[in-house]
Amino acid sequence: MKSLKLILIITLIMSLVSLPVFVYSQTGAVAQAKIDANKHVSKFLWFGAGCLFGLIGVGAAYLIAPNPPASALLGKDADWVTLYTDAYRSEGKRIQGKYAIYGCLTNALVYIVYAVVVVATTTSTVSSY
Amino acid sequence: MKKKKYFLPFIILSILINLNILYSYKGINSIICNFKKETFLSPLKKEIVKGRIYYSSSDNIFTILVNYPVNQNLIFKGKIMNIYYPDKKRAFRIKSKVPFILPFFEAFMGVIEEDFGLGKLGYKFVTGKKKKNLFLTYWELKPEIYKKLKNVMPFKFILGKDKGKLIFVESQDKNGNLISKLSLKKHIKYKIFYFPREIINIKVFRGRTTKNIIYYSNIKFNSPIPDKIKNLKIPDNIPVKEVEW
Numbered sequence: 356m357k358s359l360k361l362i363l364i365i366t367l368i369m370s371l372v373s374l375p376v377f378v379y380s381q382t383g384a385v386a387q388a389k390i391d392a393n394k395h396v397s398k399f400l401w402f403g404a405g406c407l408f409g410l411i412g413v414g415a416a417y418l419i420a421p422n423p424p425a426s427a428l429l430g431k432d433a434d435w436v437t438l439y440t441d442a443y444r445s446e447g448k449r450i451q452g453k454y455a456i457y458g459c460l461t462n463a464l465v466y467i468v469y470a471v472v473v474v475a476t477t478t479s480t481v482s483s484y
Numbered sequence: 485m486k487k488k489k490y491f492l493p494f495i496i497l498s499i500l501i502n503l504n505i506l507y508s509y510k511g512i513n514s515i516i517c518n519f520k521k522e523t524f525l526s527p528l529k530k531e532i533v534k535g536r537i538y539y540s541s542s543d544n545i546f547t548i549l550v551n552y553p554v555n556q557n558l559i560f561k562g563k564i565m566n567i568y569y570p571d572k573k574r575a576f577r578i579k580s581k582v583p584f585i586l587p588f589f590e591a592f593m594g595v596i597e598e599d600f601g602l603g604k605l606g607y608k609f610v611t612g613k614k615k616k617n618l619f620l621t622y623w624e625l626k627p628e629i630y631k632k633l634k635n636v637m638p639f640k641f642i643l644g645k646d647k648g649k650l651i652f653v654e655s656q657d658k659n660g661n662l663i664s665k666l667s668l669k670k671h672i673k674y675k676i677f678y679f680p681r682e683i684i685n686i687k688v689f690r691g692r693t694t695k696n697i698i699y700y701s702n703i704k705f706n707s708p709i710p711d712k713i714k715n716l717k718i719p720d721n722i723p724v725k726e727v728e729w
Contacts, residue, residue, distance in 0.1 A: 394689055422580050425558070425565055426587035429521070430533030432554050433574040436567060440578075440727060 384435045388423070388442035396421050396447050398454045405458025416455035421447035512677060514540040517703040519588065523696040537588060540709045546586055547713055559716055560586060568718045575718040578727045588698065599623070600653060602641055619645045638663045649678040662688050674705045 404412035423443040428436050516538050523531040535550035550556040559566040567576040599609070599621075606629040610622040623641040630639065638655035645651065653666040664687040668680035683698045718724055 425560070428567060429548065429558065429587055430531075430535075430550050430553060430556065432556075433567075433569050433572055433576075436576060437725070 384431075384438040385442040387427070388439045389446045391423065391427060392421065392443050392446035392450060395424070396450045398450065401451045401454040402458040402461075405455035405460075406462045407458075409459050409462060413452060413455040413459050416451035417448050419448075419451070420444040421451070512674070512705055513542050514538075514706055514709060515679075515703065516707055516709070518701045520699045520701075521696060522698075524694070538709055538713045543709055543714060545709055545714060547716060548587065557716065558587075566718055566724075568722070573722055575722050575724045576727060577718070577724050600641070600643055600650065602643075605637070607641060617646055618651070621645075648676075650680075664688070672703065677705075679703060679705075 401412070401416050404415060406412070408415070421444065423440055427439065427443075431439065516536070518536050519534065521533045523533075525531055532552065533550060534552040535548055535556075538545055538547040538549075544561070546560040548558040550558070555569060555571045557566075557568040557570065559568070563580045565576075565578045565580070567578070569575065597604075599607075602623045603609075606626050607623040608626050610624050612619065612621045614620075621643045623643070625637055625639050629637070639658040640656045640660075642654040642656070643650060643652075644654075649668075649671050651668050653668070655663040655665075657663055664685065667684040667686075668682070669684070670681040671678040672681060673679075679700070681700045681703070683700075685696050685698070687694045
C-alpha cells in the first residue's frame with residue numbers, strides 16, 4: 356500500500372513537472388508565430404490598401420492570410436507545425452486588418468477635413484456677396 | 485606561307501584549350517549534402533536540426549529529410565510543400581499562392597548565381613570597390629519595387645568576395661542599419677564554383693539579435709538524385725491535412 360502511494364505521488368509530481376514543459380513548448384509555437392508575423396507582415400502595404408481601397412482593403416486584409424516562412428517549420432513536430440501555422444495566419448490577419456483600418460480611417464479623415472474646408476470656403480464666398 | 489605554318493599549331497592548341505574551358509564550365513544542376521543547423525535561442529540555449537538536402541534544378545526537386553530532432557520529410561514542388569512525419573504517420577500539404585522561399589537557399593544562391601540572385605529579386609547594381617583583399621559590390625532595391633515592398637525587403641545589399649569566393653552578404657535598411665549578415669566560410673571548390681561549408685546568419689530586428697549557424701558536409705555536386713527521393717511522396721494511406729496559404 357505504501358509503495359503504491361509512493362508510486363502515485365511520484366507520478367503526480369512528474370505530471371506536474373512535465374505539464375508546464377508541454378504547455379511551454381506549445382505556447383512557444385504560438386509566441387514564435389506572433390513574433391514572426393509581426394516581423395514579416397507589411398504594415399505599410401496594408402495601411403496603403405486601407406487608404407486606397409477603403410472597406411475593400413479592410414476586407415481583403417481579413418481574407419488574405421499571410422504565409423509563414425517554410426524554414427520556420429524545419430525540424431518541428433507535427434503539433435508544433437499545426438499550432439504555429441494557425442497562430443501565424445491568425446496574427447497576420449489581425450495585423451493586416453488593424454493597419455488597413457488605420458488606412459481607411461486616415462482616408463476618411465482626409466475627406467472630412469477636405470469637405471469642411473470646401474464648405475467653409477464656399478460659405479465665406481457666398482457671404483461675401 | 486612558312487610563317488602561317490609556324491603559327492598553326494599554336495592556333496590549334498589555343499582552340500583546344502578554349503574548348504576544354506568551355507566543356508568544364510558546366511553549371512551546378514544538383515547538390516546533395518548533409519546539414520546541421522544551430523539556432524541560438526539565447527547565449528546558453530541552442531536548437532539543433534540535422535538532415536540531408538537533395539536539390540536538382542533539372543528534375544525540379546528540392547527535398548529535405550530531417551532526422552534530428554524529429555523524422556520529417558519536406559518536399560517542395562513549386563507552390564506546394566508536403567510535410568510528412570513517417571514515424572507519426574501524419575502529413576500536411578501546404579498550398580501557397582506564391583512560390584515558397586526555400587530554406588538553405590543562401591548557400592545555393594551564392595554558388596549558382598553570380599549576383600546572389602539579387603538581380604531577379606529586383607535589386608540593381610550600384611557600385612563596386614576594392615577594400616583590402618575584398619571586392620565589394622553594392623546593390624539597391626529598384627525604386628518602383630521599394631515603394632511597394634520597403635517594409636518587406638531590405639533596401640540595400642553588400643556582397644563581399646575574396647578571389648571569387650562569396651564570403652559575406654550584408655543587408656541594410658535605407659538608413660544604413662544592419663538587418664542581417666551572412667558570413668560564408670570554409671569553402672570547397674567545384675570547377676569554378678565555391679560552396680561554403682559553414683554559414684553564420686545574424687539577423688537584427690527591433691533591437692533583438694538572432695543567430696543561426698548552418699554546417700554542410702558530405703557534399704556532392706551534379707550527382708544523380710536517387711530514385712527513392714525522386715519518387716518520394718506521402719503514402720496514400722496517411723491522412724493529409726491540407727492547408728491553403
